[in-house]
Amino acid sequence: MLFFLGTSGGMPTKSRNLPAIGLRYRNFLFLFDCGEGTQRQCMKYSFPYGSIDAIFISHSHLDHFLGVYGLLETFSLTHRTKPLSLFFPDKARFKRYSFLNVKEISDGPLLETSFFTISAFPVEHEKNSFGFVFQEKDKVKFYEEKAKSLGIKGPLFREIQEKGWVVVNNRKILLEEVSWLKKGKKIVYTGDCIPSSRLLAEAKGADILIHDCTFSNALKEEAEKRKHSTPEMAATVAKKAGVRLLILTHFSPRYKDEKELEKEAKELFPNSIAAHDGFTLKIDGF
Numbered sequence: 001m002l003f004f005l006g007t008s009g010g011m012p013t014k015s016r017n018l019p020a021i022g023l024r025y026r027n028f029l030f031l032f033d034c035g036e037g038t039q040r041q042c043m044k045y046s047f048p049y050g051s052i053d054a055i056f057i058s059h060s061h062l063d064h065f066l067g068v069y070g071l072l073e074t075f076s077l078t079h080r081t082k083p084l085s086l087f088f089p090d091k092a093r094f095k096r097y098s099f100l101n102v103k104e105i106s107d108g109p110l111l112e113t114s115f116f117t118i119s120a121f122p123v124e125h126e127k128n129s130f131g132f133v134f135q136e137k138d139k140v141k142f143y144e145e146k147a148k149s150l151g152i153k154g155p156l157f158r159e160i161q162e163k164g165w166v167v168v169n170n171r172k173i174l175l176e177e178v179s180w181l182k183k184g185k186k187i188v189y190t191g192d193c194i195p196s197s198r199l200l201a202e203a204k205g206a207d208i209l210i211h212d213c214t215f216s217n218a219l220k221e222e223a224e225k226r227k228h229s230t231p232e233m234a235a236t237v238a239k240k241a242g243v244r245l246l247i248l249t250h251f252s253p254r255y256k257d258e259k260e261l262e263k264e265a266k267e268l269f270p271n272s273i274a275a276h277d278g279f280t281l282k283i284d285g286f
Contacts, residue, residue, distance in 0.1 A: 038067035058191025136184030
């Protein structure tokens with residue numbers, strides 16, 4: 001599940017806090033960016049921040065990471081012992097905590113488990129700005145009737161996944177005979193950026209693209225100058241990359257209603273949503 005805890009850019013508004021996106025996958029909890037006030041947003045929208053496994057900061061603008069300091073102090077006051085990984089473009093900014101492992105972000109894989117990988121890629125914003133890709137690994141699914149008809153049952157299901165084959169009734173059965181691969185979900189978060197060839201490549205085929213949308217189409221020149229995006233820019237990336245769902249975020253405080261920006265994106269890419277603080281999205285299989 002995705003939790004949009006803060007969807008404003010630059011400064012908070014009465015209705016929008018600074019950037020922060022929570023992701024819950026199985027028993028893992030991740031936070032992408034952590035603007036000022038994020039821990040209160042976690043409380044407000046029922047994201048269990050005390051159990052966060054890792055925090056990924058897209059770049060070193062204050063509106064994207066100032067909330068980390070308060071969060072770390074809370075963890076210290078509550079005597080946290082569970083390890084926490086913090087991925088940041090400049091790890092020298094943080095003092096030492098016994099539970100904290102600060103890792104400097106670079107282009108490529110950051111975290112991998114048997115279920116998924118999280119990787120970073122450079123985006124066009126300020127120096128050392130990154131986007132992130134959450135890629136669920138493909139899952140083996142069985143044609144159960146066929147497998148059982150061939151005598152595969154109980155622990156043989158695990159054995160054939162581990163070895164790629166089993167012998168039943170003197171017959172060698174290959175894994176590909178009785179199974180298929182379910183494609184893993186792909187979620188891409190751009191951080192602050194303007195479109196680039198690298199972003200387009202990383203977003204290709206994504207189930208969900210979470211994209212910067214700071215300015216309206218009418219302010220395209222200002223967006224390009226400040227290296228932020230408009231709804232049209234975000235929608236163009238989504239369309240070219242063939243993503244399933246585009247979620248807009250990081251709105252300038254000048255916009256009272258993010259639906260105005262959503263409408264502009266939908267003109268080019270109909271399956272677009274403008275996120276708001278407290279917006280959650282359930283993802284199949286998560």
